[in-house]
Amino acid sequence: MTIRSVAVALCALLLGACATLPDITQSRSPCQLEPGGWCGFVREAAVEAWPYVVASTNAYTGDDDLFAKPGRVLQRIEHMSIAPEDAGKGFSYELFNQYAPGTGGDAARRPVARVLAFRGTDFKGLSDIFFGTLRNDQIELALRYFDAERERLGNDLPWVVVGHSLGGALATEVSNAHPEVRAFLFNTSPFYRDEVRANALRRTVFNERGEILRRFARSSEPPAANVFTINCEPRKGSITKHKVRPLADCITWIAAYASRDAFEVMKANGITKPFVECGPEDKPHPGPGTKPEEPCVHNSLREPEGKRR
Structure with a gap:
């Protein structure tokens, strides 16, 4: 793919960036009597994924929408110096x-895994598109730095690689090279194709329905993985849907129906209800373990007031 063809494709996508797709999966599911209207398998996946989407968000060092309080499941550690070039x-x-869930108050706790979060696509510049999408530079760097970090810190703990957008593609490449490594990808880039399926069940993908890169994905085979497509913000345009922080907020909110750690992070960072979930915009989260008293019909499925008469 040339730079010119990428530019043409992006222009075409931007013209249709405000299109909203219906949440067909939810409308055909029996999950309206479950917490938040979210199916059990989605809640379970969110409980597993929320620390990794928080890590993927905070990989965008210097941005103004990071998690100021990422909770006690994750603890940032120093990484190797990245060469200027x-x-x-x-x-x-x-x-x-x-760290294991629920161990935040244990002074003697020890980590259960190491997480490497690749920074994703930076729409503020063209370096990621040129070096990440059109060439193999970032793939080679991702593999080299992962190997160096694992040699430096050891292999005594399981490694997990995660990332959003381009970061998700880099995590896929590491997962491809190291089948024993788990990978969690969020609105992942479709520009890299993974033909290896032997470790597909060790990769998990969360995508926001209608986000801009999914339009590219229509003509490219996605990485082999367990894929969850959720429709947290059906009102938003495809570019806004691509951003990692709204997706991270939504996944953390869903996880908070079953995870006390996710619930605490949700409260500490002022995360509010995703639009698609039933109830007013200022609806408080009921917390883990609660059962709904009435059906929760997602907002994208509700009929306008005038049509109910």
Whole structure:
């Protein structure tokens, strides 16, 4: 793909960026009597994924929409210095220790995994598109730095690689090279194709329905993985839907129906109800373990007031 063809494709996508797709999956599901109207398998996946989408968000070091209070499941640790020539290609990542759920008050606790979060696509510049999408520079860097970090810190704990957009594609490449490594991808880039399916069940993908890169994905085979497509913000345009923080907020909100740690992070960071969930915009989260007293019909499925008469 040339730079010119990418530019043409992006222009075409931007013209249709405000299109909204219906949430067909939810309308055909029996989940309106479950917490928040979210199906059990989605809630379970969110409980597993929320620390990784928080890590993927906070890999965008210097942005103004990071999680100021990421909770006690994750603890950021120092990573190796990134060579200036590598940073100049838009490459960056963060490292975290991950702890078991519910152990925040245990002074003797030890990490259960190490998480490497690749920074994703930076729409403020073209370096990621050129070096990440059109060339293999960032793939080579991702593999090299992952191997170096694992050699530096050891292999005594499981490694998890995560990322949003381009960061998700880089995590896919590491997962491809190291089938024993878990990978969690969020609104992942479709520009890299993964033909290896032996470790597909060790990759989990969360995509927001209608986000801009899914339009590219229509003509490209997605990475082999367990894929969850959720429709948190059906009102938003495809570019806004691509952003990691709204997706992270939604996944954390869903996880908070079953995870006390996610619930605490949700409260600490002022996360509000995703539009699609039933109830007013200022609806408080009921917390883990609560059962709905009435059906929760997602807002994208509700009939306008005038049609109910």
